[in-house]
Amino acid sequence: MISSYRDIEKKWQKKWAENGINNAERDDRPKFMIIFAYPGVTGYLHVGHMRGYTYVDAIGRYKRMTGYNVLFPVGTHATGNGAISLSEKIKNKDEGIIDYLIRNGCPEEKLKDLTDPMSVVNFFNEVYVNDYWKRFGFLADWRRFTCTLYPDYAKFIEWQFHKLMDAGLLIQKPYFAPACPSCGPVAVDASETDLSKGGNAETQEYTLLKFRCGDQFLIAATLRPETVYGQVCFWVNPEVEYVKLRKGNEVWIVSPQAAKKLEYQKDGLTEVGRIAGRDMVGWMCEAPMVHRKIPVFPAGFCDPDVGTGLVTSVPSDAPDDWVALEMIKKDPLIGAQYSLSQELIDSVVPISIISIDGYGEFPAKDIIDRMGITASGDPKLLDAKKQVYKDGYHAGRMKEICGEFAGMRVEEAKDKMKELMIETGEADVFYDLTEEVVCRCGKRVFIKRIDDQWFIDYANKDLTEVTSEHCKTMDINPSEYYSNIHTVLNWFRERACVRLGNWLGTRFPFDERWIIEAISDSTLYPIYYIVSIYANSGQIRPDQMTEQFFDYVYLGKGDPSSVHESTGIEKVLVERIRNDVEYWYPLDMNVGGKEHMTVHFPAFLFNHTAILPKHMWPKGIMVNWYVTGKKSKISKSKGGAQPIPGAVEKYSVDGMRLYYAHVASPFADVEWDEDTVLSYRQRIERIMGFVEELSSITGRGDVVPIDRWLLSRFNTHIGNVRSAMEKYDLRQLASTAYFEMFNDLKWYSRRGGNNSGVIMQALRLWIMTMMPITPHAAEEMWSLCGFEGMVSEAQLPETDHTKRSASAEYGEDLVRDVMSDIAQIIKVTGMQPKRIILYTASAWKVDVVKKAVELLAEGELDIPALTKRCMASEELRKRGKAVSDLAKKVASDYMRLSVDKVAPIIELDETAHLADAAAFMSSEIGYDIEVLSSDVNGLYDPHGKAKSAVPGRPAIYIE
Numbered sequence: 001m002i003s004s005y006r007d008i009e010k011k012w013q014k015k016w017a018e019n020g021i022n023n024a025e026r027d028d029r030p031k032f033m034i035i036f037a038y039p040g041v042t043g044y045l046h047v048g049h050m051r052g053y054t055y056v057d058a059i060g061r062y063k064r065m066t067g068y069n070v071l072f073p074v075g076t077h078a079t080g081n082g083a084i085s086l087s088e089k090i091k092n093k094d095e096g097i098i099d100y101l102i103r104n105g106c107p108e109e110k111l112k113d114l115t116d117p118m119s120v121v122n123f124f125n126e127v128y129v130n131d132y133w134k135r136f137g138f139l140a141d142w143r144r145f146t147c148t149l150y151p152d153y154a155k156f157i158e159w160q161f162h163k164l165m166d167a168g169l170l171i172q173k174p175y176f177a178p179a180c181p182s183c184g185p186v187a188v189d190a191s192e193t194d195l196s197k198g199g200n201a202e203t204q205e206y207t208l209l210k211f212r213c214g215d216q217f218l219i220a221a222t223l224r225p226e227t228v229y230g231q232v233c234f235w236v237n238p239e240v241e242y243v244k245l246r247k248g249n250e251v252w253i254v255s256p257q258a259a260k261k262l263e264y265q266k267d268g269l270t271e272v273g274r275i276a277g278r279d280m281v282g283w284m285c286e287a288p289m290v291h292r293k294i295p296v297f298p299a300g301f302c303d304p305d306v307g308t309g310l311v312t313s314v315p316s317d318a319p320d321d322w323v324a325l326e327m328i329k330k331d332p333l334i335g336a337q338y339s340l341s342q343e344l345i346d347s348v349v350p351i352s353i354i355s356i357d358g359y360g361e362f363p364a365k366d367i368i369d370r371m372g373i374t375a376s377g378d379p380k381l382l383d384a385k386k387q388v389y390k391d392g393y394h395a396g397r398m399k400e401i402c403g404e405f406a407g408m409r410v411e412e413a414k415d416k417m418k419e420l421m422i423e424t425g426e427a428d429v430f431y432d433l434t435e436e437v438v439c440r441c442g443k444r445v446f447i448k449r450i451d452d453q454w455f456i457d458y459a460n461k462d463l464t465e466v467t468s469e470h471c472k473t474m475d476i477n478p479s480e481y482y483s484n485i486h487t488v489l490n491w492f493r494e495r496a497c498v499r500l501g502n503w504l505g506t507r508f509p510f511d512e513r514w515i516i517e518a519i520s521d522s523t524l525y526p527i528y529y530i531v532s533i534y535a536n537s538g539q540i541r542p543d544q545m546t547e548q549f550f551d552y553v554y555l556g557k558g559d560p561s562s563v564h565e566s567t568g569i570e571k572v573l574v575e576r577i578r579n580d581v582e583y584w585y586p587l588d589m590n591v592g593g594k595e596h597m598t599v600h601f602p603a604f605l606f607n608h609t610a611i612l613p614k615h616m617w618p619k620g621i622m623v624n625w626y627v628t629g630k631k632s633k634i635s636k637s638k639g640g641a642q643p644i645p646g647a648v649e650k651y652s653v654d655g656m657r658l659y660y661a662h663v664a665s666p667f668a669d670v671e672w673d674e675d676t677v678l679s680y681r682q683r684i685e686r687i688m689g690f691v692e693e694l695s696s697i698t699g700r701g702d703v704v705p706i707d708r709w710l711l712s713r714f715n716t717h718i719g720n721v722r723s724a725m726e727k728y729d730l731r732q733l734a735s736t737a738y739f740e741m742f743n744d745l746k747w748y749s750r751r752g753g754n755n756s757g758v759i760m761q762a763l764r765l766w767i768m769t770m771m772p773i774t775p776h777a778a779e780e781m782w783s784l785c786g787f788e789g790m791v792s793e794a795q796l797p798e799t800d801h802t803k804r805s806a807s808a809e810y811g812e813d814l815v816r817d818v819m820s821d822i823a824q825i826i827k828v829t830g831m832q833p834k835r836i837i838l839y840t841a842s843a844w845k846v847d848v849v850k851k852a853v854e855l856l857a858e859g860e861l862d863i864p865a866l867t868k869r870c871m872a873s874e875e876l877r878k879r880g881k882a883v884s885d886l887a888k889k890v891a892s893d894y895m896r897l898s899v900d901k902v903a904p905i906i907e908l909d910e911t912a913h914l915a916d917a918a919a920f921m922s923s924e925i926g927y928d929i930e931v932l933s934s935d936v937n938g939l940y941d942p943h944g945k946a947k948s949a950v951p952g953r954p955a956i957y958i959e
């Protein structure tokens, strides 16, 4: 039957498209709008990306099947300079890039067209839509496709920024941003789109401390301004030639590297001279805040590329300082070399300034001793420094010696002391990257000050509160993220929303020099999919998409007539779009990878709550984890992953879809493993073969117990699937459809089930439950069975409770249990049985269980209650101790179970059921099995076995 998966996939994808079942139009059904966070256009995607996308299609398909009108639109995000740098490289015939494109299936003749950024974007848009999403059988509404670089999308973003401005959420203030001297601003992030090195670097704020020496200042950069009370000396690297900078009427001394960095952040700096580090050793300088004269000592650890290359020394709390001071004190040669008097050296003693639980007077000394550090340059010093800093910051308090800051927590004192010193002119601020960052062009990246940077004020208190409150009403998965999102929102600060430089994106409507950056134009966009369809079809032009137009269709402000007058858009179309918005919005579910948790999702929420009315705020978020390579993350830019087109040939689309749905919880990373993926393809093949076999069965007899069992089981499964999918639990859906239902049909056929009417009912339900995850195979099987229409359009029936029978389901469990018990006994004893007898429980024992069920239903089952109730029956009372023994056992076995679990045991006619199954069990086990009721007179029971039979657990006798 399975000629070729590719043919099956093509056939059904074509049929879905012909019937337009993916197109979403407003109607009177309830609606469900779902998206995945659109991907950035930075190159080819890999098998890991398809995981979350597949969840969206499968959830959408399930929703369709259960009565919803589903809108699943897609788009791409191309803002930034990724496409620019890619097109530049293609233009320059960069071998690495050309090879990468060809290897991923880009036709060679296409390359010459990819030399401008927009053609690169359009090229990848087609790859994403055709080679990934359509190839995977997604029922997305392609007519709504949008990209952040489309002119109509830009009009939407302009409107969004007008609304943010109206809400008072656009603010301007100085900003320190990474920039390349020739390319302008660059993004420093792990994707390294703009960079050739240093994507993990962070921007760190240093406090510049000014140490007066006559008419000039030695400048030290520190991350710990709260330690100034502990300053006892000052470090200079004798091997470095420092620079003198004129700043206003002051002269600053810093390393040459720091001078260069400072130029990008401070105005009016001019170099006025140089001075060798060794020439400053022995100077006395005045420390800020404490106004003490401290000596300048030599230290090799002063790195001219870190901070200013000059360091203030606080040995009490800085391990480096402690070690270096010890060395000078112990080695007289150092002092002699720089003509430092022993008296001066001896006068320098650490000052205890911070008390931290678990540390003594000098935390730096404690940690050095604990870690066994003895010399300067020990690599463990870095960890020691971090540890003391962390412990001090969170648990430290300023000691008495710290003047007005005494008693304050370090966390608090830090900012207060910094602010005071800046106010009095003794300190300044400086930003630096935590590691070397190099632009794609090869130049070193610096932190540059931008005076009039625009921000979106996500730190706004009211906005944060309202958003956080709304999140409580949302369906956010996994639950850890639901609990954590409030912290994420509170932590979110103002975010720079525009950039200067050579970027692709929407121009900032309030100042054309700026381009709106990538995170800020990708937050409110789900609502744009409702309008994009009209822009794509040409019914509205970008120039007609004015603020007035969007105000009406999104916010209901104004009226259609005046929108028509000012834009020329037909009034009925304006009304139609407004109705579409009211119908489709809010967004029901936004699915995105875990990298979205800290930036995209919070910004998405904030923009909705800031701009739209409350009834349009998002209803759900689902985060999916990654597919990883063997022992490493699969990365889009760095390769290492299987390209999608090759993978679908090998594993089939449905094989991969089933793999994503079933291999793990969405909230755990999985390691890509070929054999595992292949095993899912094989399972689908087995299922398809089995369905073909079942559909050819023609039995037409009466409905017998095994038929009732099958229909009951399948209706139970449908109920379970429905409740699992309330929580979007695709994994449970997959377990039920591809494993449990499969096993049930296998059992049915083993038990001789052959009623074609029943089989067809079961197949209908089975194929429907497989449709969301493996739609191509499902269509193929649906058509093979001769069912009408397409399964992608079928409606899953509600559970038919009239077909459910707990006792029928229980009866088959009993047969299976008994068979496995017998097999176990034979195996353990190594017997060759001549005779196997199953004794079922006597009627009086069933009566005891009945009374237990009654008590369970009344919520009062325990040993005394059951004994009492049994003794109330004359029939039972006369059996005396046998009854009270059984009552004890039954009560303790069933006490914690629900009525549903226990009732089937007494509803089933156990003797008749097992007698019916005896021939089957005999043939399966390979030995004859007889079933006897303990109530029959003249029982053949040579070893008194029948006595131990209880309802639900027949006694097994083997001889």
Ligand SMILES: [Zn+2]
Pocket (backbone or CB within 6 Å): 180, 181, 182, 183, 184, 439, 440, 441, 442, 443
């Ligand atoms: Zn550059």
